Amino acid sequence: MKALPYGISDFSRLIRKDYYYVDKTRFIEMIERQPPYLFLIRPNRFGKSLFLAMLETYYSIDYVEEFEELFGKVYIGQHPTEEHNKYLVLRFNFSEVKACPEEVEQSFNDYCNLTMTKFIRHYEPVLGPDIWKDIHPNMSSGLLLSSIA
Numbered sequence: 839m840k841a842l843p844y845g846i847s848d849f850s851r852l853i854r855k856d857y858y859y860v861d862k863t864r865f866i867e868m869i870e871r872q873p874p875y876l877f878l879i880r881p882n883r884f885g886k887s888l889f890l891a892m893l894e895t896y897y898s899i900d901y902v903e904e905f906e907e908l909f910g911k912v913y914i915g916q917h918p919t920e921e922h923n924k925y926l927v928l929r930f931n932f933s934e935v936k937a938c939p940e941e942v943e944q945s946f947n948d949y950c951n952l953t954m955t956k957f958i959r960h961y962e963p964v965l966g967p968d969i970w971k972d973i974h975p976n977m978s979s980g981l982l983l984s985s986i987a
Contacts (some may be wrong), residue, residue, distance in 0.1 A: 847887035863914035
């Protein structure tokens with residue numbers, strides 16, 4: 839019997855460790871036919887984070903070599919779309935932003951800056967070393983993006 843992945847929202851871990859998984863990959867085809875802006879709302883503990891992690895894994899160039907391992911046994915692995923593993927994925931988790939009214943704006947800015955900086959550092963080989971100058975002409979490579987917030 840497979841283990842239940844309670845509290846696990848890491849799609850690749852869930853698949854590699856052979857946890858019980860309800861295949862929702864068939865929704866990828868439907869999502870690709872929708873307008874470009876989707877707003878996903880569901881109650882707590884309904885699988886939103888895992889669903890977004892699955893989408894990230896499906897679309898990110900980071901997992902192109904692992905596509906068969908991660909998606910080979912699910913619907914979309916047998917019916918892939920042209921969009922799989924073609925994007926640089928920037929993922930935000932706003933639960934990390936402090937909810938205290940006095941700190942929320944600064945916390946939000948700090949979190950976004952850190953997340954975008956990590957994204958640019960991670961994809962700098964793809965984006966090119968001049969990406970820092972393209973973002974802000976006076977910025978040195980690897981500095982926090984606070985100057986553009």
